[in-house]
Amino acid sequence: MTPIYEVNTKHSKEMLYRFIDFDYKQRHARIPMHLIVFGICCFTVAALLYRHYGQIGSSIPWICVGILLVLLVFLRRPIAFLKLSTQDENYEKQNVIGFHFGHSEWTVKNEDQISRIQYSEINGLYKDKKYYYISTKENELFLLPFQDFVKGEFKTFQEFVEQKSGIQTQDLALPFKERYKRKLAQIKANQAKADEAWEEQRQKNREKAMEKKRQRQERKKK
Incomplete structure (x- = not known):
């Protein structure tokens, strides 16, 4: 060839970070939002327990879990790099x-x-x-x-x-709004091609059916 x-x-170190950022944004974009939501839920449960029992003791585990989830949003990138750098032989x-x-x-x-x-x-x-x-x-x-x-x-x-x-x-360097517009335009273009191909196939099937009908009529005449 x-x-x-x-x-x-x-x-390189930069490449590993680029890989991690791409993986998070393109494949796991919703994880930070989920972690934050779960963290807020933990803080809410802690507040309800404190309000009900009037003691902080029963709320501490929920507060700790909530803090841990929120910290993961900010620390998951360096944690992922440490894990990837030790597993990547090429690095x-x-x-x-x-x-x-x-x-x-x-x-x-x-x-x-x-x-x-x-x-x-x-x-x-x-x-x-x-x-x-x-x-x-x-x-x-x-x-x-x-x-x-x-x-x-x-x-x-x-x-x-x-x-x-x-x-x-x-x-990926374009603003999200512009990337969304282009993605939407591409989806519409692909849909238009699919519709055109479907219509073309439909026309071919109609022509085949008419041809078979014509052949049957000719056989009857004979």
């Missing part, structure tokens, strides 16, 4: 990971292991001011720093991978 784009990168060994993008497929080389991936397996493309994010149907996420492109321009990579995968890139 002759690569058109090549990226050689390492798992500990600082292995060079090579990405090679060809016409028909792309490969990921990590030491002596080479994974071949089809563009049809991509189910999500994202970017911010420094990275491309590629997610696959196998629930894998690959980060490509702009500065680590060694072949091909990172500015033209977006158009290339969009054409190969048929997936539109979501710009």
